[in-house]
Amino acid sequence: MKKFSSVFLTFFLIATMIFSGCQSKENDTGEQVEKDQKTTEKVELTVSAAASLTDAMAEIEKAFLKEYSSIDLTFSFGGSGNLAKQIEQGAPVDVFLSADSKWTDTLAKKDLVLKDTITSFTGNKLVLISPKDSEPNITSFQELKSNDWKQLSIGEPESVPAGQYSKDTLESINLWNHVKDKIIFAKDVRQVLTYVESGNADLGIVYSSDALMSDKVQVLAEAEEKWHDPIVYPAAVVKASKHQDEAKQFVEFLSSEKAQSILKKYGFKK
The missing domain is CATH 3.40.190.10 (Periplasmic binding protein-like II)
Incomplete structure:
Protein backbone atom coordinates (compact mmCIF):
# COMPACT_ATOMS: atom_id res chain seq x y z
CA MET A 1 0.00 0.00 0.00
CA LYS A 2 2.84 2.32 0.93
CA LYS A 3 4.59 1.38 -2.30
CA PHE A 4 1.45 2.22 -4.28
CA SER A 5 1.08 5.56 -2.49
CA SER A 6 4.72 6.40 -3.22
CA VAL A 7 4.33 5.60 -6.89
CA PHE A 8 1.13 7.65 -7.11
CA LEU A 9 2.75 10.60 -5.37
CA THR A 10 5.73 10.49 -7.72
CA PHE A 11 3.43 10.37 -10.75
CA PHE A 12 1.38 13.25 -9.38
CA LEU A 13 4.47 15.42 -8.84
CA ILE A 14 5.80 14.71 -12.35
CA ALA A 15 2.42 15.51 -13.91
CA THR A 16 2.21 18.74 -11.92
CA MET A 17 5.67 19.81 -13.10
CA ILE A 18 4.85 19.05 -16.73
CA PHE A 19 1.57 20.97 -16.51
CA SER A 20 3.25 23.93 -14.84
CA GLY A 21 5.95 23.95 -17.50
CA CYS A 22 3.39 23.95 -20.30
CA GLN A 23 1.40 26.66 -18.58
CA SER A 24 4.53 28.79 -18.16
CA LYS A 25 5.49 28.27 -21.78
CA GLU A 26 1.98 29.18 -22.88
CA ASN A 27 2.08 32.37 -20.80
CA ASP A 28 5.52 33.29 -22.16
CA THR A 29 4.29 32.73 -25.70
CA GLY A 30 1.19 34.84 -25.06
CA GLU A 31 3.25 37.65 -23.58
CA GLN A 32 5.63 37.54 -26.56
CA VAL A 33 2.74 37.67 -29.04
CA GLU A 34 1.28 40.64 -27.20
CA LYS A 35 4.69 42.33 -27.16
CA ASP A 36 5.15 41.72 -30.90
CA GLN A 37 1.69 43.13 -31.62
CA LYS A 38 2.52 46.30 -29.70
CA THR A 39 5.81 46.58 -31.59
CA THR A 40 4.11 46.30 -35.00
CA GLU A 41 1.15 48.55 -34.23
CA LYS A 42 1.14 51.66 -36.43
CA VAL A 43 0.92 55.16 -35.03
CA GLU A 44 -1.89 57.13 -36.64
CA LEU A 45 -1.33 60.85 -37.13
CA THR A 46 -4.12 63.26 -38.03
CA VAL A 47 -2.94 66.23 -40.08
CA SER A 48 -5.14 69.31 -40.53
CA ALA A 49 -3.91 71.05 -43.68
CA ALA A 50 -4.80 74.05 -45.82
CA ALA A 51 -6.95 73.05 -48.80
CA SER A 52 -4.32 74.30 -51.27
CA LEU A 53 -2.01 71.49 -50.10
CA THR A 54 -4.40 68.69 -51.10
CA ASP A 55 -2.62 67.42 -54.22
CA ALA A 56 0.93 67.89 -52.97
CA MET A 57 0.19 66.11 -49.68
CA ALA A 58 -1.10 63.03 -51.50
CA GLU A 59 2.37 62.52 -52.98
CA ILE A 60 4.25 63.66 -49.90
CA GLU A 61 2.32 61.09 -47.86
CA LYS A 62 3.58 58.27 -50.10
CA ALA A 63 7.17 59.49 -49.84
CA PHE A 64 6.92 59.85 -46.06
CA LEU A 65 5.45 56.36 -45.54
CA LYS A 66 8.32 54.81 -47.49
CA GLU A 67 10.70 56.10 -44.83
CA TYR A 68 8.38 55.80 -41.82
CA SER A 69 6.40 52.61 -42.40
CA SER A 70 5.26 52.47 -38.75
CA ILE A 71 3.23 55.70 -39.15
CA ASP A 72 -0.12 56.21 -40.88
CA LEU A 73 -1.34 59.66 -41.95
CA THR A 74 -4.93 60.90 -42.11
CA PHE A 75 -5.51 64.34 -43.65
CA SER A 76 -8.29 66.84 -43.06
CA PHE A 77 -8.26 69.68 -45.60
CA GLY A 78 -10.03 73.01 -45.38
CA GLY A 79 -9.68 76.72 -44.75
CA SER A 80 -6.83 77.35 -42.30
CA GLY A 81 -9.03 79.45 -40.02
CA ASN A 82 -11.71 76.79 -39.72
CA LEU A 83 -9.10 74.11 -39.04
CA ALA A 84 -7.48 76.26 -36.34
CA LYS A 85 -10.85 76.79 -34.68
CA GLN A 86 -11.43 73.03 -34.67
CA ILE A 87 -8.12 72.58 -32.83
CA GLU A 88 -9.18 75.27 -30.36
CA GLN A 89 -12.35 73.28 -29.72
CA GLY A 90 -10.38 70.14 -28.95
CA ALA A 91 -10.38 68.26 -32.26
CA PRO A 92 -7.94 65.29 -32.10
CA VAL A 93 -5.23 66.69 -34.38
CA ASP A 94 -1.49 65.95 -34.31
CA VAL A 95 -0.11 68.37 -36.93
CA PHE A 96 -1.41 71.70 -38.26
CA LEU A 97 -0.38 72.98 -41.70
CA SER A 98 -1.60 76.52 -42.32
CA ALA A 99 -1.49 78.71 -45.41
CA ASP A 100 -0.41 81.71 -43.35
CA SER A 101 1.27 82.59 -40.06
CA LYS A 102 -1.83 84.22 -38.59
CA TRP A 103 -3.57 81.04 -37.52
CA THR A 104 -0.42 79.27 -36.35
CA ASP A 105 0.42 82.34 -34.24
CA THR A 106 -3.12 82.35 -32.85
CA LEU A 107 -2.76 78.76 -31.66
CA ALA A 108 0.73 79.45 -30.31
CA LYS A 109 -0.54 82.38 -28.21
CA LYS A 110 -3.17 80.05 -26.72
CA ASP A 111 -0.46 77.46 -26.01
CA LEU A 112 -2.15 74.90 -28.29
CA VAL A 113 0.88 74.08 -30.45
CA LEU A 114 4.51 73.37 -29.56
CA LYS A 115 6.20 76.68 -30.37
CA ASP A 116 9.62 75.14 -31.00
CA THR A 117 8.14 73.00 -33.82
CA ILE A 118 6.72 75.88 -35.87
CA THR A 119 8.42 75.74 -39.27
CA SER A 120 7.66 77.60 -42.50
CA PHE A 121 8.13 74.83 -45.04
CA THR A 122 6.91 76.40 -48.30
CA GLY A 123 5.31 79.43 -49.97
CA ASN A 124 3.05 80.40 -52.86
CA LYS A 125 1.94 83.11 -55.28
CA HIS A 228 0.04 91.48 -49.69
CA ASP A 229 1.86 89.84 -46.78
CA PRO A 230 4.33 87.09 -47.68
CA ILE A 231 2.52 83.83 -48.46
CA VAL A 232 4.08 81.27 -46.18
CA TYR A 233 2.96 77.84 -44.97
CA PRO A 234 3.90 77.09 -41.34
CA ALA A 235 3.72 73.59 -39.85
CA ALA A 236 3.34 72.92 -36.13
CA VAL A 237 2.85 69.97 -33.80
CA VAL A 238 -0.36 70.26 -31.78
CA LYS A 239 0.38 70.24 -28.05
CA ALA A 240 -2.46 67.82 -27.25
CA SER A 241 -1.06 65.20 -29.64
CA LYS A 242 -0.48 61.79 -28.06
CA HIS A 243 2.24 61.10 -30.64
CA GLN A 244 4.43 64.18 -30.49
CA ASP A 245 7.65 62.39 -31.51
CA GLU A 246 6.08 60.98 -34.67
CA ALA A 247 4.38 64.31 -35.40
CA LYS A 248 7.76 66.04 -35.15
CA GLN A 249 9.18 63.52 -37.64
CA PHE A 250 6.50 64.47 -40.16
CA VAL A 251 7.04 68.21 -39.66
CA GLU A 252 10.80 67.75 -40.15
CA PHE A 253 10.18 65.66 -43.27
CA LEU A 254 8.34 68.58 -44.89
CA SER A 255 11.62 70.50 -45.06
CA SER A 256 13.53 67.56 -46.51
CA GLU A 257 14.90 67.63 -50.05
CA LYS A 258 12.40 64.99 -51.13
CA ALA A 259 9.36 66.86 -49.82
CA GLN A 260 10.60 70.19 -51.18
CA SER A 261 11.02 68.63 -54.62
CA ILE A 262 7.40 67.46 -54.54
CA LEU A 263 6.12 70.85 -53.39
CA LYS A 264 8.01 72.58 -56.20
CA LYS A 265 6.47 70.14 -58.68
CA TYR A 266 3.01 71.22 -57.52
CA GLY A 267 3.72 74.92 -57.93
CA PHE A 268 4.81 75.88 -54.43
CA LYS A 269 7.95 77.90 -53.74
CA LYS A 270 10.27 77.95 -50.73
Whole structure:
Protein backbone atom coordinates (compact mmCIF):
# COMPACT_ATOMS: atom_id res chain seq x y z
CA MET A 1 0.00 0.00 0.00
CA LYS A 2 2.84 2.32 0.93
CA LYS A 3 4.59 1.38 -2.30
CA PHE A 4 1.45 2.22 -4.28
CA SER A 5 1.08 5.56 -2.49
CA SER A 6 4.72 6.40 -3.22
CA VAL A 7 4.33 5.60 -6.89
CA PHE A 8 1.13 7.65 -7.11
CA LEU A 9 2.75 10.60 -5.37
CA THR A 10 5.73 10.49 -7.72
CA PHE A 11 3.43 10.37 -10.75
CA PHE A 12 1.38 13.25 -9.38
CA LEU A 13 4.47 15.42 -8.84
CA ILE A 14 5.80 14.71 -12.35
CA ALA A 15 2.42 15.51 -13.91
CA THR A 16 2.21 18.74 -11.92
CA MET A 17 5.67 19.81 -13.10
CA ILE A 18 4.85 19.05 -16.73
CA PHE A 19 1.57 20.97 -16.51
CA SER A 20 3.25 23.93 -14.84
CA GLY A 21 5.95 23.95 -17.50
CA CYS A 22 3.39 23.95 -20.30
CA GLN A 23 1.40 26.66 -18.58
CA SER A 24 4.53 28.79 -18.16
CA LYS A 25 5.49 28.27 -21.78
CA GLU A 26 1.98 29.18 -22.88
CA ASN A 27 2.08 32.37 -20.80
CA ASP A 28 5.52 33.29 -22.16
CA THR A 29 4.29 32.73 -25.70
CA GLY A 30 1.19 34.84 -25.06
CA GLU A 31 3.25 37.65 -23.58
CA GLN A 32 5.63 37.54 -26.56
CA VAL A 33 2.74 37.67 -29.04
CA GLU A 34 1.28 40.64 -27.20
CA LYS A 35 4.69 42.33 -27.16
CA ASP A 36 5.15 41.72 -30.90
CA GLN A 37 1.69 43.13 -31.62
CA LYS A 38 2.52 46.30 -29.70
CA THR A 39 5.81 46.58 -31.59
CA THR A 40 4.11 46.30 -35.00
CA GLU A 41 1.15 48.55 -34.23
CA LYS A 42 1.14 51.66 -36.43
CA VAL A 43 0.92 55.16 -35.03
CA GLU A 44 -1.89 57.13 -36.64
CA LEU A 45 -1.33 60.85 -37.13
CA THR A 46 -4.12 63.26 -38.03
CA VAL A 47 -2.94 66.23 -40.08
CA SER A 48 -5.14 69.31 -40.53
CA ALA A 49 -3.91 71.05 -43.68
CA ALA A 50 -4.80 74.05 -45.82
CA ALA A 51 -6.95 73.05 -48.80
CA SER A 52 -4.32 74.30 -51.27
CA LEU A 53 -2.01 71.49 -50.10
CA THR A 54 -4.40 68.69 -51.10
CA ASP A 55 -2.62 67.42 -54.22
CA ALA A 56 0.93 67.89 -52.97
CA MET A 57 0.19 66.11 -49.68
CA ALA A 58 -1.10 63.03 -51.50
CA GLU A 59 2.37 62.52 -52.98
CA ILE A 60 4.25 63.66 -49.90
CA GLU A 61 2.32 61.09 -47.86
CA LYS A 62 3.58 58.27 -50.10
CA ALA A 63 7.17 59.49 -49.84
CA PHE A 64 6.92 59.85 -46.06
CA LEU A 65 5.45 56.36 -45.54
CA LYS A 66 8.32 54.81 -47.49
CA GLU A 67 10.70 56.10 -44.83
CA TYR A 68 8.38 55.80 -41.82
CA SER A 69 6.40 52.61 -42.40
CA SER A 70 5.26 52.47 -38.75
CA ILE A 71 3.23 55.70 -39.15
CA ASP A 72 -0.12 56.21 -40.88
CA LEU A 73 -1.34 59.66 -41.95
CA THR A 74 -4.93 60.90 -42.11
CA PHE A 75 -5.51 64.34 -43.65
CA SER A 76 -8.29 66.84 -43.06
CA PHE A 77 -8.26 69.68 -45.60
CA GLY A 78 -10.03 73.01 -45.38
CA GLY A 79 -9.68 76.72 -44.75
CA SER A 80 -6.83 77.35 -42.30
CA GLY A 81 -9.03 79.45 -40.02
CA ASN A 82 -11.71 76.79 -39.72
CA LEU A 83 -9.10 74.11 -39.04
CA ALA A 84 -7.48 76.26 -36.34
CA LYS A 85 -10.85 76.79 -34.68
CA GLN A 86 -11.43 73.03 -34.67
CA ILE A 87 -8.12 72.58 -32.83
CA GLU A 88 -9.18 75.27 -30.36
CA GLN A 89 -12.35 73.28 -29.72
CA GLY A 90 -10.38 70.14 -28.95
CA ALA A 91 -10.38 68.26 -32.26
CA PRO A 92 -7.94 65.29 -32.10
CA VAL A 93 -5.23 66.69 -34.38
CA ASP A 94 -1.49 65.95 -34.31
CA VAL A 95 -0.11 68.37 -36.93
CA PHE A 96 -1.41 71.70 -38.26
CA LEU A 97 -0.38 72.98 -41.70
CA SER A 98 -1.60 76.52 -42.32
CA ALA A 99 -1.49 78.71 -45.41
CA ASP A 100 -0.41 81.71 -43.35
CA SER A 101 1.27 82.59 -40.06
CA LYS A 102 -1.83 84.22 -38.59
CA TRP A 103 -3.57 81.04 -37.52
CA THR A 104 -0.42 79.27 -36.35
CA ASP A 105 0.42 82.34 -34.24
CA THR A 106 -3.12 82.35 -32.85
CA LEU A 107 -2.76 78.76 -31.66
CA ALA A 108 0.73 79.45 -30.31
CA LYS A 109 -0.54 82.38 -28.21
CA LYS A 110 -3.17 80.05 -26.72
CA ASP A 111 -0.46 77.46 -26.01
CA LEU A 112 -2.15 74.90 -28.29
CA VAL A 113 0.88 74.08 -30.45
CA LEU A 114 4.51 73.37 -29.56
CA LYS A 115 6.20 76.68 -30.37
CA ASP A 116 9.62 75.14 -31.00
CA THR A 117 8.14 73.00 -33.82
CA ILE A 118 6.72 75.88 -35.87
CA THR A 119 8.42 75.74 -39.27
CA SER A 120 7.66 77.60 -42.50
CA PHE A 121 8.13 74.83 -45.04
CA THR A 122 6.91 76.40 -48.30
CA GLY A 123 5.31 79.43 -49.97
CA ASN A 124 3.05 80.40 -52.86
CA LYS A 125 1.94 83.11 -55.28
CA LEU A 126 -1.46 84.67 -55.91
CA VAL A 127 -2.99 84.63 -59.40
CA LEU A 128 -6.10 85.84 -61.17
CA ILE A 129 -7.88 83.12 -63.18
CA SER A 130 -10.84 82.60 -65.50
CA PRO A 131 -12.44 79.56 -67.18
CA LYS A 132 -10.13 78.21 -69.87
CA ASP A 133 -12.63 78.60 -72.70
CA SER A 134 -13.50 82.21 -71.82
CA GLU A 135 -12.01 85.31 -73.42
CA PRO A 136 -11.93 87.99 -70.73
CA ASN A 137 -10.58 91.37 -71.70
CA ILE A 138 -8.34 91.37 -68.61
CA THR A 139 -4.58 90.87 -68.42
CA SER A 140 -3.78 92.41 -65.02
CA PHE A 141 -5.32 92.86 -61.58
CA GLN A 142 -5.64 96.59 -62.24
CA GLU A 143 -7.95 95.86 -65.18
CA LEU A 144 -10.55 94.49 -62.76
CA LYS A 145 -11.69 98.11 -62.75
CA SER A 146 -13.41 97.43 -66.06
CA ASN A 147 -17.02 96.27 -66.08
CA ASP A 148 -16.51 93.42 -68.56
CA TRP A 149 -17.13 90.77 -65.91
CA LYS A 150 -19.93 89.89 -63.50
CA GLN A 151 -18.60 87.80 -60.63
CA LEU A 152 -15.25 87.37 -58.90
CA SER A 153 -14.71 84.54 -56.39
CA ILE A 154 -12.24 84.72 -53.49
CA GLY A 155 -11.90 82.86 -50.20
CA GLU A 156 -13.68 84.23 -47.13
CA PRO A 157 -11.06 86.67 -45.72
CA GLU A 158 -11.94 85.93 -42.09
CA SER A 159 -11.09 82.22 -42.32
CA VAL A 160 -9.26 81.61 -45.61
CA PRO A 161 -5.70 82.96 -45.95
CA ALA A 162 -6.01 83.16 -49.75
CA GLY A 163 -9.10 85.30 -49.23
CA GLN A 164 -7.22 87.65 -46.92
CA TYR A 165 -4.31 87.89 -49.37
CA SER A 166 -6.85 88.63 -52.13
CA LYS A 167 -8.55 91.38 -50.13
CA ASP A 168 -5.19 92.91 -49.22
CA THR A 169 -4.20 92.86 -52.90
CA LEU A 170 -7.40 94.57 -54.04
CA GLU A 171 -7.09 97.16 -51.29
CA SER A 172 -3.47 97.84 -52.23
CA ILE A 173 -4.45 98.72 -55.78
CA ASN A 174 -7.53 100.66 -54.60
CA LEU A 175 -10.07 98.29 -56.14
CA TRP A 176 -11.72 96.63 -53.12
CA ASN A 177 -14.63 99.06 -52.89
CA HIS A 178 -15.07 98.88 -56.65
CA VAL A 179 -15.39 95.07 -56.80
CA LYS A 180 -16.69 93.97 -53.37
CA ASP A 181 -20.35 93.91 -54.44
CA LYS A 182 -19.52 91.46 -57.23
CA ILE A 183 -17.58 89.01 -55.07
CA ILE A 184 -18.62 85.40 -54.36
CA PHE A 185 -16.98 84.25 -51.14
CA ALA A 186 -15.85 80.63 -50.77
CA LYS A 187 -15.11 78.40 -47.76
CA ASP A 188 -11.60 77.63 -49.04
CA VAL A 189 -9.38 78.24 -52.05
CA ARG A 190 -10.38 74.94 -53.68
CA GLN A 191 -14.00 76.05 -53.73
CA VAL A 192 -12.91 79.23 -55.53
CA LEU A 193 -11.23 77.03 -58.13
CA THR A 194 -14.40 74.95 -58.51
CA TYR A 195 -16.56 78.06 -58.99
CA VAL A 196 -14.33 79.25 -61.83
CA GLU A 197 -13.95 75.79 -63.41
CA SER A 198 -17.73 75.37 -63.52
CA GLY A 199 -18.33 78.89 -64.87
CA ASN A 200 -20.26 79.95 -61.76
CA ALA A 201 -17.76 82.77 -61.44
CA ASP A 202 -16.20 84.71 -64.33
CA LEU A 203 -12.99 85.26 -62.38
CA GLY A 204 -11.25 83.98 -59.27
CA ILE A 205 -8.16 84.62 -57.19
CA VAL A 206 -6.29 81.49 -56.12
CA TYR A 207 -2.76 80.31 -55.47
CA SER A 208 -0.58 79.54 -58.46
CA SER A 209 -0.32 75.94 -57.21
CA ASP A 210 -4.12 75.55 -57.49
CA ALA A 211 -4.20 76.97 -61.01
CA LEU A 212 -1.38 74.64 -62.05
CA MET A 213 -3.40 71.58 -61.00
CA SER A 214 -6.44 72.47 -63.13
CA ASP A 215 -6.78 72.12 -66.90
CA LYS A 216 -10.08 74.01 -66.80
CA VAL A 217 -8.75 77.46 -65.92
CA GLN A 218 -6.26 79.94 -67.34
CA VAL A 219 -4.03 82.37 -65.47
CA LEU A 220 -4.63 85.99 -66.47
CA ALA A 221 -2.23 87.76 -64.11
CA GLU A 222 0.03 87.30 -61.10
CA ALA A 223 -0.23 89.55 -58.04
CA GLU A 224 2.84 91.51 -57.05
CA GLU A 225 4.23 90.36 -53.70
CA LYS A 226 4.29 93.91 -52.35
CA TRP A 227 0.49 93.98 -52.50
CA HIS A 228 0.04 91.48 -49.69
CA ASP A 229 1.86 89.84 -46.78
CA PRO A 230 4.33 87.09 -47.68
CA ILE A 231 2.52 83.83 -48.46
CA VAL A 232 4.08 81.27 -46.18
CA TYR A 233 2.96 77.84 -44.97
CA PRO A 234 3.90 77.09 -41.34
CA ALA A 235 3.72 73.59 -39.85
CA ALA A 236 3.34 72.92 -36.13
CA VAL A 237 2.85 69.97 -33.80
CA VAL A 238 -0.36 70.26 -31.78
CA LYS A 239 0.38 70.24 -28.05
CA ALA A 240 -2.46 67.82 -27.25
CA SER A 241 -1.06 65.20 -29.64
CA LYS A 242 -0.48 61.79 -28.06
CA HIS A 243 2.24 61.10 -30.64
CA GLN A 244 4.43 64.18 -30.49
CA ASP A 245 7.65 62.39 -31.51
CA GLU A 246 6.08 60.98 -34.67
CA ALA A 247 4.38 64.31 -35.40
CA LYS A 248 7.76 66.04 -35.15
CA GLN A 249 9.18 63.52 -37.64
CA PHE A 250 6.50 64.47 -40.16
CA VAL A 251 7.04 68.21 -39.66
CA GLU A 252 10.80 67.75 -40.15
CA PHE A 253 10.18 65.66 -43.27
CA LEU A 254 8.34 68.58 -44.89
CA SER A 255 11.62 70.50 -45.06
CA SER A 256 13.53 67.56 -46.51
CA GLU A 257 14.90 67.63 -50.05
CA LYS A 258 12.40 64.99 -51.13
CA ALA A 259 9.36 66.86 -49.82
CA GLN A 260 10.60 70.19 -51.18
CA SER A 261 11.02 68.63 -54.62
CA ILE A 262 7.40 67.46 -54.54
CA LEU A 263 6.12 70.85 -53.39
CA LYS A 264 8.01 72.58 -56.20
CA LYS A 265 6.47 70.14 -58.68
CA TYR A 266 3.01 71.22 -57.52
CA GLY A 267 3.72 74.92 -57.93
CA PHE A 268 4.81 75.88 -54.43
CA LYS A 269 7.95 77.90 -53.74
CA LYS A 270 10.27 77.95 -50.73
